[in-house]
Amino acid sequence: xxxxxxxxxxxxxxxxxxxxxxxxxxxxxxxxxxxxxxxxxxxxxxxxxxxxxxxxxxxxxxxxxxxxxxxxxxxxxxxxxxxxxxxxxxxxxxxxxxxxxxxxxxxxxxxxxxxxxxxxxxxxxxxxxxxxxxxxxxxxxxxxxxxxxxxxxxxxxxxxxxxxxxxxxxxxxxxxxxxxxxxxxxxxxxxxxxxxxxxxxxxxxxx
Amino acid sequence: xxxxxxxxxxxxxxxxxxxxxxxxxxxxxxxxxxxxxxxxxxxxxxxxxxxxxxxxxxxxxxxxxxxxxxxxxxxxxxxxxxxxxxxxxxxxxxxxxxxxxxxxxxxxxxxxxxxxxxxxxxxxxxxxxxxxxxxxxxxxxxxxxxxxxxxxxxxxxxxxxxxxxxxxxxxxxxxxxxxxxxxxxxxxxxxxxxxxxxxxxxxxxxxxxxxxxxxxxxxxxxxxxxxxxxxxxxxxxxxxxxxxxxxxxxxxxxxxxxxxxxxxxxxxxxxxxxxxxxxxxxxxxxxxxxxxxxxxxxxxxxxxxxxxxxxxxxxxxxxxxxxxxxxxxxxxxxxxxxxxxxxxxxxxxxxxxxxxxxxxxxxxxxxxxxxxxxxxxxxxxxxxxxxxxxxxxxxxxxxxxxxxxxxxxxxxxxxxxxxxxxxxxxxxxxxxxxxxxxxxxxxxxxxxxxxxxxxxxxxxxxxxxxxxxxxxxxxxxxxxxxxxxxxxxxxxxxxxxxxxxxxxxxxxxxxxxxxxxxxxxxxxxxxxxxxxxx
Numbered sequence: 001x002x003x004x005x006x007x008x009x010x011x012x013x014x015x016x017x018x019x020x021x022x023x024x025x026x027x028x029x030x031x032x033x034x035x036x037x038x039x040x041x042x043x044x045x046x047x048x049x050x051x052x053x054x055x056x057x058x059x060x061x062x063x064x065x066x067x068x069x070x071x072x073x074x075x076x077x078x079x080x081x082x083x084x085x086x087x088x089x090x091x092x093x094x095x096x097x098x099x100x101x102x103x104x105x106x107x108x109x110x111x112x113x114x115x116x117x118x119x120x121x122x123x124x125x126x127x128x129x130x131x132x133x134x135x136x137x138x139x140x141x142x143x144x145x146x147x148x149x150x151x152x153x154x155x156x157x158x159x160x161x162x163x164x165x166x167x168x169x170x171x172x173x174x175x176x177x178x179x180x181x182x183x184x185x186x187x188x189x190x191x192x193x194x195x196x197x198x199x200x201x202x203x204x205x206x207x
Numbered sequence: 208x209x210x211x212x213x214x215x216x217x218x219x220x221x222x223x224x225x226x227x228x229x230x231x232x233x234x235x236x237x238x239x240x241x242x243x244x245x246x247x248x249x250x251x252x253x254x255x256x257x258x259x260x261x262x263x264x265x266x267x268x269x270x271x272x273x274x275x276x277x278x279x280x281x282x283x284x285x286x287x288x289x290x291x292x293x294x295x296x297x298x299x300x301x302x303x304x305x306x307x308x309x310x311x312x313x314x315x316x317x318x319x320x321x322x323x324x325x326x327x328x329x330x331x332x333x334x335x336x337x338x339x340x341x342x343x344x345x346x347x348x349x350x351x352x353x354x355x356x357x358x359x360x361x362x363x364x365x366x367x368x369x370x371x372x373x374x375x376x377x378x379x380x381x382x383x384x385x386x387x388x389x390x391x392x393x394x395x396x397x398x399x400x401x402x403x404x405x406x407x408x409x410x411x412x413x414x415x416x417x418x419x420x421x422x423x424x425x426x427x428x429x430x431x432x433x434x435x436x437x438x439x440x441x442x443x444x445x446x447x448x449x450x451x452x453x454x455x456x457x458x459x460x461x462x463x464x465x466x467x468x469x470x471x472x473x474x475x476x477x478x479x480x481x482x483x484x485x486x487x488x489x490x491x492x493x494x495x496x497x498x499x500x501x502x503x504x505x506x507x508x509x510x511x512x513x514x515x516x517x518x519x520x521x522x523x524x525x526x527x528x529x530x531x532x533x534x535x536x537x538x539x540x541x542x543x544x545x546x547x548x549x550x551x552x553x554x555x556x557x558x559x560x561x562x563x564x565x566x567x568x569x570x571x572x573x574x575x576x577x578x579x580x581x582x583x584x585x586x587x588x589x590x591x592x593x594x595x596x597x598x599x600x601x602x603x604x605x606x607x608x609x610x611x612x613x614x615x616x617x618x619x620x621x622x623x624x625x626x627x628x629x630x631x632x633x634x635x636x637x638x639x640x641x642x643x644x645x646x647x648x649x650x651x652x653x654x655x656x657x658x659x660x661x662x663x664x665x666x667x668x669x670x671x672x673x674x675x676x677x678x679x680x681x682x683x684x685x686x687x688x689x690x691x692x693x694x695x696x697x698x699x700x701x702x703x704x705x706x707x708x709x710x711x712x713x714x715x716x717x718x719x720x721x722x723x724x725x726x727x728x729x730x731x732x733x734x735x736x737x738x739x740x741x
Contacts, residue, residue, distance in 0.1 A: 034270035035291055072283060099290055114288030114309050114332065121286035125274075128283050141283040143311055 009049060013200045018047050020200075021169055021184070024130030028123045029173075035122075036098050036175065042123070043172040050166050052187065055151070058168045059183060062087060062151050068112075069154060070120025073142035074128060077135045078192035080164070082128055083154075083185045084120040084171070091116055094173065094180045117146040123171065127184065135199055165193035226298075226308075226329030229315065232279050232322050234259045234267060243329065246298045246306070265295045275312055278325045284313040300333060307333045360415055365662065367408055368692035372714035373620035375401040379717060380627035405714060410548040417555040424559050428585030429469040431461065431496070431509075438473070438494070442480055449484070452491030461498045461509060467582035471556045476511060478549035479576045483515035490516030490573070505583050508562070512577040520568040528566065529554045553578065609633040610655035610728060615645035615671065616690070617663045621713070625658065625690075628717050634724070642666025646674045649682050656727045659707065661691040661698075669705040676706040686727035690715060 009017065025042040032040040050058050068091035072082045086094060095101075095115045121144050132139050147154070167186040172179060188196065217238040220227045226243035228236055239254040249262060260267040267275070271292070274285040287295055287310040298306045309330045316323040378398035386394060416422045439455055446453045476494070483492045495512045520528065529550045550564075557564040561581035568574035614625050617640050629636050637652070639645050641663040649657065657675070661668040672687050688709040689702040699710050709723045 031270065031274065074283070114307070115290045117309070118286045118288045118291055121284070122274075125277065125283045125285065129277065132282070138281060139283075140281075141313075143284055143313060144286055 014047055016200050020130050020134050021127055024127035028126030031122045038175050041174045048168045052164045052166055068116055069147045070117055071145045072124045074139045076139035077137035078196055080188040080192055082124045084123050084182055086182045090180050097175045097178055113146055163190050228327050230325040278312050278314045279323050281314045281323050284311055286311055306331050307336045365692040368713045371405055375714040376624040414548055414552050424468040426466055428464055428466050431465050434469055455494045458497040461496055462584045464585035464587050465582045466585035467580055475553045475556050478553045479513040483513050487515045487517035508579050508581055510579045512575050514575040516573040519570040519572050519574055521570050611635045613637050613648055613654045613657045615639050616660045642671030645671045649675050656686040658688050658690050672705045672707050688723050
């Protein structure tokens with residue numbers, strides 16, 4: 001078992017990780033461009049790192065808020081869970097942007113779950129595709145799940161351990177002048193995180 | 208894997224109520240389940256071996272094809288919602304409407320040659336979308352009905368209080384005139400009936416507000432012993448008038464200062480003690496207060512129990528005791544009055560304070576009504592309470608000099624009431640009928656204070672007050688006391704925000720009116736008194 005205290009990344013490694021996530025988000029933005037027929041940009045995120053216990057601190061702005069999330073589990077060379085989290089209001093704005101339906105209408109409300117699930121799927125697939133390329137190995141995935149809950153309910157139970165490593169990135173999705181902010185949360189089992197860090201270091205050395 | 212092997216592998220999926228088909232890497236259909244046959248109208252026999260693009264060309268348009276290709280290489284599942292892809296799988300319901308679909312494409316494999324198939328699972332969410340729409344409509348309708356109910360109540364409260372003001376106060380004025388004993392009894396009956404009607408309106412409004420969730424506990428630190436002292440002062444003499452004893456026992460371990468809502472506790476105790484008074488002819492009433500600590504650090508459950516030696520409650524009446532408009536003994540209520548809402552309100556308020564309410568009773572011997580309140584220990588030397596208008600803040604040593612008072616009131620009966628209430632006080636009263644006349648009068652003459660009705664034609668009291676506040680010099684600083692039939696939450700705050708310095712509700716109580724006038728003469732208002740006490 002790896003050492004939970006050794007979960008730091010150097011500044012260069014963090015940059016490399018941000019770039020990896022950024023590549024994935026760029027691919028996601030291309031997919032959005034074709035779906036929405038509008039110019040979509042997703043900014044390369046800054047990445048913060050901690051353990052599962054640190055989540056309330058890392059996602060402070062989301063405490064005491066009802067959240068919409070899409071979750072994707074993955075297993076293989078690395079094991080963990082990827083989530084895209086939006087506060088409810090941001091989720092409603094995002095659905096309005098991608099569907100073109102006015103915010104606050106009944107029609108939008110019934111579209112919400114399906115549209116958000118797909119948006120989350122596109123973003124997370126972009127990211128996981130990029131990470132999977134970095135690892136140069138094969139991952140298997142769970143069926144993506146949509147959920148609505150508060151932060152403290154979202155990450156309890158299941159197979160999660162307190163020592164699991166958490167990467168939090170702010171993803172800013174811009175459609176023309178409109179902006180929606182969502183949080184990308186990647187949870188890795190500790191050994192998986194060490195494997196990914198090693199791969200990052202190797203990729204940086206090669207690069 | 209041969210086609211037959213594939214078909215055998217997936218056969219169980221024919222029993223699943225989801226549309227399922229499987230594509231090989233070249234997008235040819237290798238499995239097509241029974242549910243999807245029903246939805247699409249395309250048999251498995253027709254579908255098997257056919258490229259998907261020949262049956263549903265939109266599903267393989269370039270953007271979607273690129274996402275599906277990732278699945279064929281073992282990538283993460285892809286989701287397609289019909290909200291973003293309405294024509295991808297144009298399957299229709301029996302009524303001809305397009306099905307709302309949620310489609311997931313996942314990798315199956317790898318096979319021996321390392322290739323992946325794509326498992327396509329299609330979920331029909333049409334009924335879910337309809338249910339969400341219906342729920343939202345129902346929610347909007349419920350909210351509209353609630354708003355309409357509140358607006359109706361506010362209007363009714365105002366419309367009923369205005370004539371009640373006339374009934375109650377004219378009875379008061381009449382009772383102070385030269386009457387025979389028989390006439391005095393008649394007038395007293397008019398006054399008592401008016402008071403009962405007012406009590407009923409207040410109780411109905413209270414209960415409606417609580418049920419609508421418009422009442423919140425206002426947590427404040429207060430001295431429990433002082434609250435008890437106030438109760439003893441009032442009830443000892445009242446019960447003694449009936450020949451009943453009254454005793455209070457506060458357990459030694461009850462914290463002196465509590466943090467909860469003392470106004471609501473007082474209201475519940477008033478209800479329970481009123482009932483005890485009403486239903487007890489001999490013996491007495493006792494109030495016991497005890498506590499037990501709760502698991503949460505610093506939290507206590509304080510129990511208040513009112514015990515009487517009254518008539519008790521028949522078992523068959525027990526079940527409806529806390530229901531609205533229910534009395535255990537109607538004959539006594541007819542004699543002594545009561546709205547039938549006191550216990551229902553007490554129950555609702557207790558639950559608001561995180562507690563429970565209950566009773567024990569023996570017919571012919573007496574009853575104990577109790578309630579509990581969850582609270583924490585408060586901090587000493589804090590304000591006792593806020594906003595009680597009665598005798599607070601009026602310095603008895605200061606006699607109110609004769610004042611020149613402007614009364615703005617459009618209703619003739621209420622004008623008559625005001626003149627009658629203020630006659631004999633030495634104050635000079637000028638009367639105007641609307642806000643326009645009030646502002647004009649303030650500009651022309653020097654007044655010491657204004658008694659301002661709110662709802663008036665031409666210009667309402669709030670607007671008139673704002674205009675008075677814009678005047679320069681003493682006129683702009685004139686005390687303005689709101690005298691209004693509006694008794695809903697927010698009315699008081701609206702008046703104070705407009706610049707009014709004090710607030711009275713109709714029917715106006717003569718003592719409350721005179722005290723408010725005296726406070727204005729001293730240059731204080733109810734809110735200022737609270738700030739000074741703080």
